[in-house]
Amino acid sequence: NAGVTQTPKFRVLKTGQSMTLLCAQDMNHEYMYWYRQDPGMGLRLIHYSVGEGTTAKGEVPDGYNVSRLKKQNFLLGLESAAPSQTSVYFCASSHSPGQQNSNQPQHFGDGTRLSIL
Amino acid sequence: AQSVTQPDIHITVSEGASLELRCNYSYGATPYLFWYVQSPGQGLQLLLKYFSGDTLVQGIKGFEAEFKRSQSSFNLRKPSVHWSDAAEYFCAVAPTSYDKVIFGPGTSLSVIP
Numbered sequence A: 001n002a003g004v005t006q007t008p009k010f011r012v013l014k015t016g017q018s019m020t021l022l023c024a025q026d027m028n029h030e031y032m033y034w035y036r037q038d039p040g041m042g043l044r045l046i047h048y049s050v051g052e053g054t055t056a057k058g059e060v061p062d063g064y065n066v067s068r069l070k071k072q073n074f075l076l077g078l079e080s081a082a083p084s085q086t087s088v089y090f091c092a093s094s095h096s097p098g099q100q101n102s103n104q105p106q107h108f109g110d111g112t113r114l115s116i117l
Numbered sequence B: 001a002q003s004v005t006q007p008d009i010h011i012t013v014s015e016g017a018s019l020e021l022r023c024n025y026s027y028g029a030t031p032y033l034f035w036y037v038q039s040p041g042q043g044l045q046l047l048l049k050y051f052s053g054d055t056l057v058q059g060i061k062g063f064e065a066e067f068k069r070s071q072s073s074f075n076l077r078k079p080s081v082h083w084s085d086a087a088e089y090f091c092a093v094a095p096t097s098y099d100k101v102i103f104g105p106g107t108s109l110s111v112i113p
Helices: none
Strands: A004-007 A010-013 A019-025 A031-038 A042-049 A065-067 A073-078 A087-094 A112-116 B003-005 B010-014 B019-021 B024-026 B032-038 B044-050 B056-058 B064-068 B073-078 B087-094 B107-112
Touching: A004 A087, A019 A031, A019 A087, A019 A112, A031 A073, A042 A065, A042 A073, A073 A087, B003 B087, B010 B019, B019 B107, B024 B073, B032 B064, B032 B073, B044 B056, B044 B064, B044 B073, B073 B087
Parallel strands: A010 A112, B010 B107
Antiparallel strands: A004 A019, A019 A073, A031 A042, A031 A087, A065 A073, A087 A112, B003 B024, B019 B073, B032 B044, B032 B087, B056 B064, B064 B073, B087 B107
């Protein structure tokens, strides 16, 4: 009964380093999302995916890339980390319109705290 | 443009007192409305949601919210606050239950014993 799992939970990077955040869900959800949370700004959508092999830009996509090679996984990549990307990153997933329980809202992971020095 | 405002950045209440957290939204049609709670170091937990029908919705942990179309508001209430309610509360809107969610900036709640 894991739901949405994010790895790692914490990470410290130096400016210019690259890394990938992993999100895995076991609820057979079609839609997956990556948000970043910054003080006083709530959560802002970075990228999202409406199905395996598809991705789309959200509100703040610059500096990030994503991939959805498998339905259950949604990866968020930082190719060259910058201090402005210091944030808490949340992954979420939800059903699509055609799926059972499609009126249920998004399920969130516990977040990844990322610091860029 | 769609947006969500939560006028109160931080609220402090005494344990046992009543609570109301304000939320206003800007959206062309009636959106789906949510309240989430985030405890320190945790992810977001859904408190309640409004899709249609009765404008007063009941959620978990004794919370309720009232949708007022004329005021574009979806305020969260609890009649008696417990110390464990101290957390960050986020109001959110979406065009559908599964679509991109727009979050408000959050209201931090502190509870005095």
